[in-house]
Amino acid sequence: MPLSPLEKTEILIEALPYIRQFYGKTVVIKYGGHAMTNCDLKRAVMQDVVLMHLVGMRPVIVHGGGPEITGMLKRLGKQSEFVQGQRVTDAETMEIVEMVLVGKINKEIVTNIHRYGGKAIGLCGKDGGLIEAQKQMARVLQEDGSEVDLDLGFVGRVERINPGIIETVIAEGYIPVVAPIGVGPDGESYNINADLVAGELAVALQADKLVLLTDVAGILADRNDPDSLISALEVGRVPELIRRGVIEGGMIPKVNCCIRALEGGVKKTHIIDGRIPHSILLEIFTDTGVGTMVVP
Ligand SMILES: Nc1ncnc2c1ncn2[C@@H]1O[C@H](COP(=O)(O)OP(=O)(O)O)[C@@H](O)[C@H]1O
C-alpha cells in the first residue's frame, strides 16, 4: 500500500537527527559485490550516495570490480589465479586490471551518479599522487610448517595516501570515486585490494565512518546459518574467530581493514549487506542495523 503524505513526512522527520549528526561528516564506502552487478541495487546505491551528498555529508566511494576483471581476462584467454584472496598480477594482467577498473568501472560509476542527480569525479591512485604503493609479497605457510614469500607480480600495498586531491574534489562539490590502483616509486601501476584501499583512505581522511558493502548479511557466527549475524563485533574477539576458522577467506581482509581503520582514528566501521536495497541509507539514517559493526 502506498504511504500517505503524513507517513512520508514522518519518515523524513525520523531521519532528521541522523542528518544533523552526520552533516559535514566524511563517510568512505567500499562499493563492490552484488550491488555492483545487479541493476536495481546499482541504482539504489547511487541514489543513497547522491542523497547523502545532498544532505551535507561527504561520501567518498572506493570501488572494486574483481568479477569484471576475471570476466575480461577470460575473454582474452587468461586464467585468474588468487593467493590469499589477491589476484596474481603479471604485467599483461596489470594492464587489463587498470583498463577495467579505471577505464570502465570507474567511469560507469561516475556516469551513474550523474544520472541520479549527483556530481562525481573519478580518480585512481595515480591522480594527484593519491595512492603511493609498494610491491606486496604473500607470506604462505608450507606443509612442513615453514613460511615462504610468494611473488604475486604487480600486487601492491598502500605505502602512503596523499589525500589532497580528494579534499579538493570534495571542496568543489563533487563526490570522489576511487579505483584501487596505486603508483610505485618509478611510476609503475600496482593492483591493490579495494577493501585495503578503502581502509587506508578512511584513515587518511580521518573519516567518521567506513562502510564496506558485501554479498552476505555481515559477519556470521555460523556461515551456514544466515540468522547468526554478529551485529557488533569487538576487535579483541577477531583473532580467536580467525583462528577457529569462523572468519575466513574474503572476510579476513574486510575485518582487518576495519581494525586498521579504527586504530587509525576512524570512528565507526561497518560491514553491511549490499544485497539489501538502500542498505547504506538504512545504516546511516535509521536505527536498523544491516550488518556487522566492528567496534574497538
Ligand atoms: N564469518 C563469516 N561470515 C560471513 N561471511 C564470511 C565469513 N567468513 C568468510 N566469509 C566469506 O567472505 C565472503 C565476503 O568476502 P568477499 O567475497 O571477498 O567479498 P566482496 O566480493 O563483497 O568484497 C563471503 O561471501 C563469505 O563467503
Ligand SMILES: CC(=O)N[C@@H](CCC(=O)OP(=O)(O)O)C(=O)O
Ligand atoms: C590484488 C587484487 O586482488 N586486486 C583486486 C582489485 C579489485 C577488487 O578488490 O575488487 P573486489 O572488491 O570486487 O574484490 C583484483 O584484481 O580483483
